[in-house]
Amino acid sequence: MTDAVTTAEATAAETTTAETTAERLRRSTVMRTTWLLVAVGVLVVVMALSTAIGSRHVGLGDIWSAYLGNRDTFAEGVVAKRIPRTLLAVITGAALGISGAVMQGVTRNPLADPGILGINTGAALAVVLGIAYLGLSSASQYIWLAMFGSAVTAVFVYVIGSLGHGGTTPLKLALAGSATAAALTSFISAVTLTRTDIVDLTKSWEIGGVGGGTWDSIRLVLPFLVVGFLLCLLSARGLNSLALGDDLAAGLGERVWVTRATAALGAVVLCGAATAVTGPIGFVGLVVPHACRLLIGVDHRWLIPFSAVAGAVLLTGADILGRILARPEELQVGILTAIIGAPVFIAIVRRQKVRAL
Numbered sequence: 011m012t013d014a015v016t017t018a019e020a021t022a023a024e025t026t027t028a029e030t031t032a033e034r035l036r037r038s039t040v041m042r043t044t045w046l047l048v049a050v051g052v053l054v055v056v057m058a059l060s061t062a063i064g065s066r067h068v069g070l071g072d073i074w075s076a077y078l079g080n081r082d083t084f085a086e087g088v089v090a091k092r093i094p095r096t097l098l099a100v101i102t103g104a105a106l107g108i109s110g111a112v113m114q115g116v117t118r119n120p121l122a123d124p125g126i127l128g129i130n131t132g133a134a135l136a137v138v139l140g141i142a143y144l145g146l147s148s149a150s151q152y153i154w155l156a157m158f159g160s161a162v163t164a165v166f167v168y169v170i171g172s173l174g175h176g177g178t179t180p181l182k183l184a185l186a187g188s189a190t191a192a193a194l195t196s197f198i199s200a201v202t203l204t205r206t207d208i209v210d211l212t213k214s215w216e217i218g219g220v221g222g223g224t225w226d227s228i229r230l231v232l233p234f235l236v237v238g239f240l241l242c243l244l245s246a247r248g249l250n251s252l253a254l255g256d257d258l259a260a261g262l263g264e265r266v267w268v269t270r271a272t273a274a275l276g277a278v279v280l281c282g283a284a285t286a287v288t289g290p291i292g293f294v295g296l297v298v299p300h301a302c303r304l305l306i307g308v309d310h311r312w313l314i315p316f317s318a319v320a321g322a323v324l325l326t327g328a329d330i331l332g333r334i335l336a337r338p339e340e341l342q343v344g345i346l347t348a349i350i351g352a353p354v355f356i357a358i359v360r361r362q363k364v365r366a367l
Contacts, residue, residue, distance in 0.1 A: 077109020096175025098223030107321020110295020125292025157282030218344025241276030
């Protein structure tokens with residue numbers, strides 16, 4: 011009789027635990043969905059503001075008329091030029107946000123970011139060399155060089171960060187990336203100083219901005235960004251396993267190197283393609299994933315799409331702020347993201363003490 015009672019109590023406890031777990035999962039899904047919808051709503055508002063705010067005031071009627079395709083007045087023409095600029099900011103911010111989240115997952119490094127690891131700078135150096143010595147002059151030519159430069163730099167930094175006792179650590183990767191970025195920046199300066207004829211072409215591009223966004227540049231970069239996004243999204247479940255450690259992930263049946271290579275390739279494609287059309291923009295990939303984890307947790311199946319939306323919001327908002335602060339001129343968005351990201355970087359270092367994720 012006692013055994014039967016004990017068994018019944020154990021069964022009831024297991025059922026209660028299962029129901030509690032299911033309820034927690036349901037609540038977590040509802041919360042994440044809510045936050046994602048809120049972020050999408052904020053993005054829609056920011057996009058509307060981006061088409062409305064600039065050096066010249068335009069009315070709601072002009073904005074609506076421009077969206078309908080009218081170009082009869084000067085104000086409608088101004089809005090029409092802001093639309094591709096806004097869309098470029100959205101897709102570039104999304105690409106950088108995803109790239110940062112995936113790099114942090116692949117390396118288990120809370121400081122990983124395309125800028126901090128020098129990957130943006132590697133892409134920039136490849137493009138500058140192409141302009142200076144190969145005579146390249148269009149984004150369609152830049153994009154392949156940028157992705158090549160990103161890939162080579164990513165491998166180089168990872169190898170350097172893996173040398174020595176203890177293997178790869180967040181601190182070693184951050185130091186290797188920072189040193190590499192500084193060296194590559196010096197190479198860029200050396201090239202532009204000896205080739206004064208390309209200074210005007212590379213000067214504004216090196217800072218990073220979306221002011222030159224056109225429908226042609228969007229059509230050029232969008233296929234690469236879609237491919238990079240899909241690669242990262244397909245790696246999301248594997249990145250969750252990698253967070254447990256390589257040995258445990260392998261024990262769970264995860265092909266560690268395949269997952270890491272696929273995710274890293276997706277991140278490099280996103281970073282390289284974005285850099286090719288906007289120039290090197292830093293800190294978006296650092297700030298966005300950390301903010302997203304505070305809201306929705308560490309599950310990459312949610313973190314990747316949420317980072318895309320949040321990155322789009324951040325970069326588009328920074329572009330708007332750059333237009334407001336320097337009227338009637340503009341501040342390049344790369345300057346604004348550096349101003350925003352530097353304090354966040356310091357805060358992360360102080361709080362995390364460069365522990366692995």
